[in-house]
Amino acid sequence: MWSWVAHRVTGVAIFFFLLVHVLDTALVRVSPQAYNEVIGTYKNPVMGLGEAGLVAAIVFHALNGLRIILVDFWAKGPKYQRVMLWVVVGLWVLLMAGFLPVQLVHTFGSH
Template sequence: MSRYRGGIGQWSWILHRVTGVGVLVFLCLHILDTALVVLGPDHYNAVIQLYRHPVFRVMEIGLFASVLFHALNGLRITILDVWVGLMRFHKPLFQLEMILFAVAMVPVTWIMLRPLLR
């Protein structure tokens, strides 16, 4: 089957779903690794040590990006659902969302990567 060439709304919806599932999967994993503490501090420390690995650090930026996009996009949809008249501006609103996303991502990425660059 070929791909339907929907607009910004379709792609932001797909991204909303993907980031939502991604954050949920992380949350489940995080509950599991935190639960290891019941087996003793050694197990817990060994797993938490994994998060200090550079690859995990980069993946954490992805996690932050997912949460941020999901939150901003959810806010945009909520605003549109409450103030229906704004729907005619849904494309500029998405652009504004992306600007806010970028503005938040640049310093956060720097802060999260800085320990790796030292």
């Protein structure tokens, strides 16, 4: 139930980011200056944490999506759906533990 709610919430959040992200990337057609100025706002610490949240949402949505596919197509999927949710949570923690230090160094490290 909660994995279903989280799948919807993360899906909507990712969708709205996608709309904005296509618009900001479209500025490469305006001028290099316009693009660099807007992409520069992605490099401040607040946006750095926002990117961490975005990646967290994407990784959950991806892993839980695979779980949904297994529940639907794998004969034993429905039986193991609860176990698979914990596998999703475990893999999510693992992947985020790998990504977060990299992202924090990029965000707060001195370049």
